[in-house]
Amino acid sequence: MIKTIPLEDAIGSKLAHDVTEIRPGEFKGPAFRKGHTVCNEDVCHLQRLGKNHLYLIDLEDDEIHENEAAAIQAKALAGDGIIWEDNPKEGKINLYAEKDGMFVVNTTALAAFNMVEEVMCATLHTNTLVKKGGLVAATRAIPLIMKRAPIERAAAVARQNGTVFSVHLLRHAKVGLVITGNEIYQNLIEDRFAPVLTEKVSALGSKVCALKFVPDDAEIISQAIRSHLGNGCDLILLTGGMSVDPDDVTRQGIRKAGAHELHYGASALPGAMFLVAYLGDVPLLGVPGCGLYHQITVLDLVLPRILAGEKIGKKELAFLGHGGLCLDCPTCRFPACPFGKTA
Numbered sequence: 001m002i003k004t005i006p007l008e009d010a011i012g013s014k015l016a017h018d019v020t021e022i023r024p025g026e027f028k029g030p031a032f033r034k035g036h037t038v039c040n041e042d043v044c045h046l047q048r049l050g051k052n053h054l055y056l057i058d059l060e061d062d063e064i065h066e067n068e069a070a071a072i073q074a075k076a077l078a079g080d081g082i083i084w085e086d087n088p089k090e091g092k093i094n095l096y097a098e099k100d101g102m103f104v105v106n107t108t109a110l111a112a113f114n115m116v117e118e119v120m121c122a123t124l125h126t127n128t129l130v131k132k133g134g135l136v137a138a139t140r141a142i143p144l145i146m147k148r149a150p151i152e153r154a155a156a157v158a159r160q161n162g163t164v165f166s167v168h169l170l171r172h173a174k175v176g177l178v179i180t181g182n183e184i185y186q187n188l189i190e191d192r193f194a195p196v197l198t199e200k201v202s203a204l205g206s207k208v209c210a211l212k213f214v215p216d217d218a219e220i221i222s223q224a225i226r227s228h229l230g231n232g233c234d235l236i237l238l239t240g241g242m243s244v245d246p247d248d249v250t251r252q253g254i255r256k257a258g259a260h261e262l263h264y265g266a267s268a269l270p271g272a273m274f275l276v277a278y279l280g281d282v283p284l285l286g287v288p289g290c291g292l293y294h295q296i297t298v299l300d301l302v303l304p305r306i307l308a309g310e311k312i313g314k315k316e317l318a319f320l321g322h323g324g325l326c327l328d329c330p331t332c333r334f335p336a337c338p339f340g341k342t343a
Helices: 042-048 066-077 107-114 148-160 193-203 218-230 250-256 298-307 314-319
Strands: 002-006 019-023 027-032 053-057 063-065 082-084 092-097 101-105 119-123 128-130 135-141 145-147 165-168 174-180 207-214 235-239 261-264 275-279 282-287
Touching: 027 042, 063 066, 063 148, 066 092, 066 119, 066 135, 066 145, 066 148, 082 165, 101 298, 107 119, 107 148, 119 148, 135 165, 145 148, 174 193, 174 218, 193 207, 193 235, 193 298, 207 218, 218 235, 218 250, 250 261, 250 275, 250 282, 282 298, 298 314
Parallel strands: 174 207, 174 235, 235 282
Antiparallel strands: 002 053, 019 027, 063 145, 082 092, 092 135, 101 128, 101 165, 119 135, 261 275, 275 282
16 A cells, blocks of 8 residues: 655655656666655755655555565576676666676567566567676566566566576687688688688687688588597588589588588578588588678677577578678677667
8 A cells, every 4th residue: 555645744754665866868866765764855856856745655465566576576587697686776676697608588488477467577689698797687567566466477477488588608619610612722812711710719719729721522521521520629610612503512511521400591691501500419500601791690690609509400590580681881880780689
């Protein structure tokens, strides 16, 4: 139950909620925190904030305050690698990454949670790379006071789906590169792919441990793949030979090496001719030639997910279509742009 009292009669009362102050372009936050005891000096400030009345709360057994509700929600939503503090501000709790890694959201579970009346949670996009201490989500109850049942129902929805969101560590892969193409193998042109891929791999904490240049020959390509596996590589990137020309035989070489699963084609541009295959548990990524021209391609969307332990198949490549169109901005802003931001 909420009781309304005139401001002049509120001296000595404790605030039942944070009182927000907004100074456009300058400040937004609590001018007074929940539990603050109102004194004479506060009256003018509260009046400037448009407060002519304050509220006293006497909760019924089946009611809950927004702060307690937010804590219940945060606990139910947070999975591994997520931290939060039970110190709501304006009824809201922020959740942060406990470690560097990939922020992963069960978007269906999040939507089910948000379908419950009087609760909400907003997050970063799933598959976003985050740093330790970075803000990844925020949750709150909508009203100041509400029935306890919806909050408990929302928490149950979150828990029954397992982890709603979490941060996954990226493994430190031992990467083997296979650069295909007669023109490179015969030293007719200088290879530019190996430096590009080495930089991308290193930026994600992995290391290129082996490099082979091979001609457009399926058998030699398969031998290079098996050589990398024999040298302990647990991730192999292949470039060249991913198009539709008759001499593009990289896919044949991957099959000859024994790949038991191969998915050719991704619903993203640039990078439609991207390939994912598996030899046992070792992923093989076929990188199309657009990776030399475009700073960001589908490889930049898939590689972190591979390193985070996700199995990429036809479904994952298909779902890249929503948000998978790069706008080729004159100044690239990736990842602070729509590219790869799926629902």
